[in-house]
Amino acid sequence: MPQPLTDLVAAVGADAVLTGDATLPYRRDHADGTPVGDPLAVALPSSTEEVAAVVRICAEHALTMVPQGARSGLAGGANAIDGAVLICLERMRRVLELDAVDQVARVEAGVLTIDLARAATDAGLFYPPDPGSWEISTIGGNIATNAGGMRCLKYGVTRDFVRELTAVLADGEIVRVGHRTVKGVAGLDLVGLLVGSEGTLGIVTEATVALLPAPAPSAGLSAAFPSAAAALAAADALVADARRPSVLEFLDAGCIAAIDALIARGDAPGPRLPVAEALLLVQSDAADAVGDVRHYAAIAAAHGATLVETADDPERVDALMDVRRLLHPALRAIRGASLNEDVSVPRSQLPALLEGIAALGEELGITIVTGGHLGDGNLHPTVAYDADDPADVARATRAYLAVIELALRLGGTASGEHGIGSLKLPAIGAELGPRVHEAQRAIKRALDPRGLLNPGRKY
The missing domain is CATH 3.30.70.2190 (Alpha-Beta Plaits)
Structure with a gap:
């Protein structure tokens, strides 16, 4: 057995290290049309300390790491990379604390969104963020992409409810950032930096989230x-x-x-x-x-x-x-595969966005249908295609990128909540511009100088 695998088994146990065909269920998220590699292993830690141990081993052997939750994402951000260790937090599902006075919950990253919502309800409280995949998505995954959901019109998105985070950095050090208090401006907003970073700056293992009185x-x-x-x-x-x-x-x-x-x-x-x-x-x-x-x-x-x-x-x-x-399973069933957008535009530009999407579908001869969060301008145009037809794949890719270009022309963004992952990387430079793009890469280098955490994603 290669030394890194021996070390991983010693750190988390043989039942928590998968190799070969056992890694197949962990190799991709729900995004069609995204590259998938052959990982060295899947590690299934059960605590923050075990995550840190796995990361230290990977850092020692200069192994690429891909953090994962439930792999319910739609941008390829949790897909396997050749030779990488997939660090999946699905075993970290404990609600550690639920405080009705402070109106907060402290949970591990692998807790399902629906389980947190139910725990809050049982305490007479309310956790508002509700991504469409809330029955299978994890709190850590929601934090990684800053997921929104159907109630975001009134309540906002995941970031609006995150108070504190525990994260493991690229060298295996455990850090805690943010404040349990409602207010807190000591230091820079590192919680806001980690939320939406798609596992490229650190691996979030625990979160303290705000709750509200039950509506x-x-x-x-x-x-x-x-x-x-x-x-x-x-x-x-x-x-x-x-x-x-x-x-x-x-x-x-x-x-x-x-x-x-x-x-x-x-x-x-x-x-x-x-x-x-x-x-x-x-x-x-x-x-x-x-x-x-x-x-x-x-x-x-x-x-x-x-x-x-x-x-x-x-x-x-x-x-x-x-x-x-x-919406997602229905649209995937149209042709067998789909590329799922989540562009956002100012609400005043929604008519132009829908008209432009219809025109693109006709021009390219491909099916594009649209649903989503109309209340805040975050729509999900979806390109349905036949993955076994190379010409259809090419048309779908052109349509997908054209929809993003349209959204940017209308003053919008390439992603409201799904993240960039690997699927939207070709579009990110046009939205950020060279200086801001480089500034974001500089932040990445400061926290992960060797580029071991989820490389080739987000930036």
């Missing part, structure tokens, strides 16, 4: 529209209204058809969707949520909605949101 029971509605323009106009009115929603999601005609087909085939549970050019899913968790939804329904009708269905009990509200969570 009122939610109510919601779905509203079908004869055009995307009508849905956008209704959304503008909803965001501008004093009764601002907690959720405002958008599905275009292609998304509606794909999700409905998935449900019709029995591949997923849920109510059948109406035939429409656009669908809004709207939700309130305010004290008068039912009254809010009646108000939203009137706004939707005034902007031409052809069908409005309301839900004021938890099961029906959850069913509406579960339909939205089917």
